Amino acid sequence: MVRVRPSSPFRPSFxxxxxxVTGREAVLDDIAEAxxxxxxxxxxxALITGNxxxxxxxVLNEAEVLARQRGWLVLSETATVGLIERITTDGLPELAGVIRQAPSTRTRVRGISLPAGLGGVELDLPDERGPGGLRRQLNALTDLLDQHGTGIMITLDEVHSRAARDDVAQLAATVQHAFREDRxxxxxxxxxxxxVQDLLTADVSTFLRRARRFVLEPLSPVAAEEALRVPVRAAGREVADAEVTTMAAATFGYPYLVQVIGDRAWRQDPDASTITAEHVARGIADAVREAGFALHEPAVNDLSETDRAFLMAMAPDDGDSAISDVARRMDRDHGYVSRYRSRLIVAGIVEPTRRGYLRFTLPYLREFLRSLPDYEAE
Ligand SMILES: Nc1ncnc2c1ncn2[C@@H]1O[C@H](COP(=O)(O)OP(=O)(O)OP(=O)(O)O)[C@@H](O)[C@H]1O
Ligand SMILES: [Mg+2]
Known part of the structure; x- marks a missing residue:
């Protein structure tokens, strides 16, 4: 008998x-209730932030699922150049098309279940671009959806994008207007x-500033263990609780690390019926290397020279770093170093521990920095 090699259930990509999905009940329950x-x-x-x-x-994907389950239409967007143009020429007209083509009884069309009576309705959206067009199209759609007890959810990823800032502001203003009209x-x-902090202080939108804020934290150990254990067993392999605990501890609650560690442990020997302690040990080592490329390198590349130098000056410490040591290693005074300290805290890369001390927020960042050619140990 040929045994089909089970493929890894984990999804180690952004x-x-x-x-x-574990550990996100609070935010998702709030969105569902709303x-x-x-x-x-x-x-x-809702404005969702996190490292x-x-x-x-x-979380945005899951919010869309919640909306669809309720018969809502979903407009899923990313803040990039041409946002408003895309929504008015493709996004909203396509949603109008979904309604037109749907059967008139309640049924599922392309993963959307529309309320009975809504499908097949003739709906012509104003063929107009720009913010004015956006508002009129949204009005036309929501007038109709409202009569059927449903609505439209708009999700916007990478909302902080500088390149799309004007478009984001216009979209936010349009949504705010729709809110005011109880749409x-x-x-x-x-x-x-x-x-996001930058965006909010740039006075782009009072609407965004007033949105409900959700700061996503690392998963609890229980949630991380569940996210590892359940998929492995559901995919037909065994893994002992001790191994699950080891993997979960190595993730530090970081969902991305949950996926890479689970995936790399799985791949050590996909034909074996059990994921062993040895698979786990090798898998964690592979995963940490992978995280260097996929997580740490982009994070560090986004920083200014001095921010990066600050991190390099923290890297020699095995535990928390004293600000005074960072200042000494950078050969700068305390005031100078404090400014960068605050910026890195806002960026979510370091966090204060006790007074005068900092630590890295991203797991394995220290190890990554130490592996760089310009790292100087003390
Ligand atoms: N609640 C969760 N439980 C398990 N795995 C998760 C969970 N949330 C995200 N993941 C996994 O973590 C990884 C990163 O998730 P995601 O792309 O949503 O992060 P992000 O915060 O949007 O990252 P970025 O800042 O780069 O946009 C993905 O591999 C995803 O499958
Ligand atoms: Mg993302």
Whole structure:
């Protein structure tokens, strides 16, 4: 008998849905409640922030699922150049098309279940570009959706993008207007903490500033263990609880690391019926190397020279770093170093521990920095 080699259930790449989403009940429950509560519920505008790889895009994906389950239409966007143009020429017209083509009885079309009576309805959207067109198209759609007890959810990933800032502001203003008119619209946006902070202080939108804020934290040990154990066993292999605990501890609750560690442990010997302690040990080592390329390198490349030098000056410490040591290693005074300290805290790369001390927020960042050619040990 030929045994089919089971493939890894894990999804170690950004933006792809994991086999099991754990630990995000609070934010998702809030969004679900807001959808059910009606216009005016605060969770109808959600702003999700968190460090790289913490699972922001996955939360947006899950929010879309919640909306679809309720018969809502979903407009899924990323803040890049041409956002408004895309929405008015493709996004909203396509949603109108979904309604036109849907059968008139309640049924599922392309993963969307529309309320009975809504499908097949003639709906012509104003063929107009720009912010004015966006508002009129959204009005036409929501007038109709409202009559059928449903609405439209708009998700916006990478909301902090500088290149699309004007478009983001226009979209936010349009959604705000729809809220004021009690239209059935829900909005969820996601971005990196520092950049979102920047966006909010740049006075781009009072609407975004008032949105319900959700800061995604690392998963609890129990949630990380579940995210590892359940997919392995569901995919037909065994793994002992001790191994699950070891893997979960090595993730530090980082969803991205959950996926890479699970994946690399799985791949050590996919034909073996059990993931062993040895697979786990080798898998963790592989995964940490992989995280260097996929997680740490991009994070560090986004920083200014001095921010990077600051991190390099923390790297020699095995535990928390004293600010005074960082200043000494950088050969700078305390005031200078403090400014960069605050920036890196806002960026979510380091966090204060006790007074005068910092530590790295991203797991394995220290090890990554130590592996760089310009690293100087003390
Ligand atoms: N709650 C979760 N449980 C298990 N795995 C998760 C969870 N959330 C995200 N993941 C996994 O973690 C990885 C990163 O998720 P995601 O792309 O959503 O992060 P992100 O915060 O959007 O990252 P970025 O800042 O780069 O956009 C993906 O591999 C995803 O499958
Ligand atoms: Mg993302």
């Amino acid at each position: 933006g792809s849905n994991p086999p099991l 959808l059910d509560a009606g216009p005016g519920a605060s969770g109808r505008a 790289r790889g913490i699972g922001k895009t996955v 059935p619209v829900a909005f969820a946006a996601a971005g990196l903490p520092a950049a």
